[in-house]
Amino acid sequence: MALRIWASSTANALKLSTATRPHFSPLSRCFSSVLDGFKYANSHEWVKHERSLATIGITDHAQDHLGEVVFVDLPETGGSVTKATGFGAVESVKATSDINSPISGEIVEVNSKLSETPGLINSSPYEDGWMIKVKPSNPSELESLMGAKEYTKFCEEEDAAH
C-alpha cells in the first residue's frame, strides 16, 4: 500500500505512469554521447590529452543526470589538481556535487565563461562546457582511465543497477 502511495504521488509530481517502476532520470541517458579519443573517469569526468595539455570536463551522461546546472565552482589558475580528488563543484536541483580530477597536474587555464553561463555544461559538455586545462604531472595516470567503449559500458551497467 505504501508503495502505491509513494509511486502515485511521485508519478503525479513527475507526470509518469505508475504502471512501471518510477524513476526520475530522463530516458535520454540511453543516448548520452561518448566521444572517441577522450579518456573517462568512473566519476564521469572526461580528459582530452593534446600534446602537453589535458582539458577536463564532465560527460554528457553526467550532465544529463544532474539536470540543469545553475552554478559551477572552479579553482584558480596556478593551483594544482590531484587524481580522484575534488577540484570544483556543480550545482543543480538544490544539490551541489563535487567534480573530481581524473589526473594530477597544474591548472593552466580555467573556463571563465562557466561562471556567467553554467548551462554550457548541459548544452556542450565536451566543447564549450570544458572546465579546466591542466599540465599533467604524471601522464601515465591517463593509462588507467577508460576509453570510449569501456566508459559507455560502465554507464550502461551503472544505470542498469539503479
Next chain:
Amino acid sequence: MIVASYSCLSYLIPPWPIRSNSGRRNTSRRAAVSQITSAESNPLVQQTNIRRCNCYDMYKEVIPFSEAWSWQKSIVEKRKTLIDINEDCSDTLIVLQHQPVYTLGTASSENNLNFDIKDPPLPLYQTERGGEVTYHGPGQLLLYPIMNLRFQKMDLHWYMRALEEVVIRVLSSTFSLKASRVDGLTGVWVGDKKLAAIGIRVSKWLTYHGLALNVSTDLSPFSRIIPCGIKDRGVGSIKELLRESNGLSSTSGYHDDNDDDGKLIDIAHESLLKEFCEVFQLELCHQSVSILRSPDK
C-alpha cells in the same frame, strides 16, 4: 574508528522495490518483523539486510550552526576514507534544532537578502550545499542525513524526491496535512506555503546537509529574506497550519504554548525518524552525542 555504546531501534520496513537491488542486499530475504525496541530481543534483526544508520539525535537541543556543520564535515571525511577501502558499513543521521541563523548555498544570490550581507541581523554562513538562502531557528527540526547513495540509488533527483517523501508522509500520516511537491521547486508544500526546505552537497555519492521542517518555528525571520529565492510563495509551519485548521487565529495564545510546542516537536520528531527509516530502508542505531563533541572522534 568510532566505537561507543548504543541502542538499536528497528522499525518495521516492508520491502520497497522502488530503490532497486544494488546487489548489496537481497530484499526477498527480508522478513516481516515486529517493531522492536532492543536489538538483542529479536534474532531476526541480524538476518535482514537493512542498512544500519548511526543516529546522533539532539532533537530537543538548539545547536549553533557552525558546530553542526563542523560535525558533518568531519563525519564526511571519515566516511570518504571508509568508502575508499570499501568499508563504509553504515550511514549517519544527525537530528537537531539550530540557534537563529541564515545560511546560503553555493550559488546563493545577494538579491535574495533584504539586508546588507556585510551587516546581517543574524549569523550568516556561506555553505557548500545547493539551494538559496534560508533561515534556521528553534522550533524547526533539521535532518542531516550523511548517506552513501551507492547503497540507495545513485541519482540526485531520486534522493531529493525521497527526502521530500519523508516529510510528505510525516505531514499526512501524523498531522493530516495535505502536503505536496511543486514541479521545479524542491521542498515540501502545503498549499502555497513551504514547510520544508532541502539543500544538499554530494561528494563521491556521499550526501550531506539535508532538510529543515518548520514545526513551531517563529517565521518572522523569513521576512528578511526571499526564502530559497522564491518570491511569490510563503513559508509555513505545522503549528500555524494546525491552528488555522482548528479555527484559531495566529495570535490566540494559550498559557501553555511552550508545552504545546514541545509536544509538537516530540510528535514530529518521532514521525520523521519513522518515515526516514521507511523511505530509505534503514535501521537506526542511536549513538551517544558526546562522540561528536569529544575531540578524539
